[in-house]
Amino acid sequence: MTFIPVLAAESGIVDALVESTRRTGETFGFNAWLFFSQIISFCIVAFLLQKFAYKPILTILEERRKRIADGLANADKIKQQLAESEQRYQEILTKANAEAQKMIDEARASAAVVKDRETQRAISEAEQILTKAREAAALEHTKMLGDLKREVGRLVIGTTAKVTGKVLTADDQKRLSEEAAREVAA
């Protein structure tokens, strides 16, 4: 029973609030139709700006951002590829250097072997030539010595025959020739 006056009192407060709001609105020029007109106007402006002003710009900004991001990503990728290529190039260069060094070493080693072999062969050939030359010289010497002995024997016999005035026998000639040969050999 007691809440009926309370409701009445509340209803009075609500009425007072509504009246106060209405008077405040009137004071500041509030008008429901104009208010709704302005809502529609603002909504139209917002819609048109979104469609014609923001969307194209935001789209191109997004595209540009994506393009820049892609460009940076590509630059990074190219940089990485360049670094990899550089590394590969260095590796190949190092490998080539190592192989070249190995080849040079091998060439040096084989050259040394060839040199030794050729030197040995040259020494051996030189020794052979010397030996042959010595043998030839010895033969020549022997031959010359034989010729000399014969010539000396012949001269001794001729000289002896002329000096003595007699004809020498074959034995005399043989003996004189042998004596002259011994003398020459000595």
Place this chain on the structure above:
Amino acid sequence: MSNSVHYIHALTGFGRAIRLLALTFVLVLAGLGAVALAADEAHAGEAGHGAHAEHKHHGLSPDAPRIQVGPFSVTNSMIVTWIVAIGVIGFAQYATRSIKDVPDGAQNFWEWLVESLHNFLESIIGPDLVKKTFWFFATLFIFILFTNWAGLIPGVGTIGWGIPNAQGGLDHISRPLFRGVNADLNMTLAMAVIFFVCWVVWALQANGPGGFVMHIFGPKGKTEGFMKVMMIAVFIVVGFLEIVSIMFRPVSLSFRLYGNVFAGESMLESMAALVPSLGWLIPVPFYFMELLVGIVQALVFMLLTAVFTLLICQHEEGRH
């Protein structure tokens, strides 16, 4: 490693929340100050209105006078609204008619404006929320800014109809052809109410109906036992206060903008009428101030609405 990353995220989130709270506090203080100033000036204007009535000077009427255009009745502020809207949309169309990869001229300016606004909003409300809400906040800022500045163009408020004096001249224009758009409460209230509707939709999208209620009434922080019961009771009471605060947001937003612009126009008119022979000179410094007020009020309206949106949507993001 993962813990440290979470810790850094938590720190960043905490720092951001503190910055936002500080920003909100400063904006609310600035807004309250502006409302108080505007109310004082409006009151002074009204007082002046009474005093001037005796001198046959009526000041700026709070009610936007209507103009009959054929069968339709429109207000002079609606005419300026459409002119500014057509101007902005026309310029945007012109700027984006053939978009080039390397922008120049109008496209460069429009790109700069849109990109700066986008980056600015993104730094405040985050990349996810800005994707959803940019159209609204950008429109708010651009529309309020250009309508505020359009109100300063000579002729707005000074060309129109009035009651001629004894000599046949006009001392005061009682029905100006054009009027500052935001000096009409219907426009500022319309924007505030549209924001309120959008805010509710975004809040429900971000939190869901249950999350929305929990966001307002749910206890914050981790408590146990008796303290938890106490905190639930406290936050239910706080929730009701929060609802009152939320319900008053459209009022505070609309009256702040309306009060500032209305007071500015009244001041310019009063300055022009202060010394009639120097009416062309005295308002000039105040015109520069009104240019500043125009951009500051556009920024305040956009920032407050953005921060209100962030505060209701942030909870869900933090939970994820």
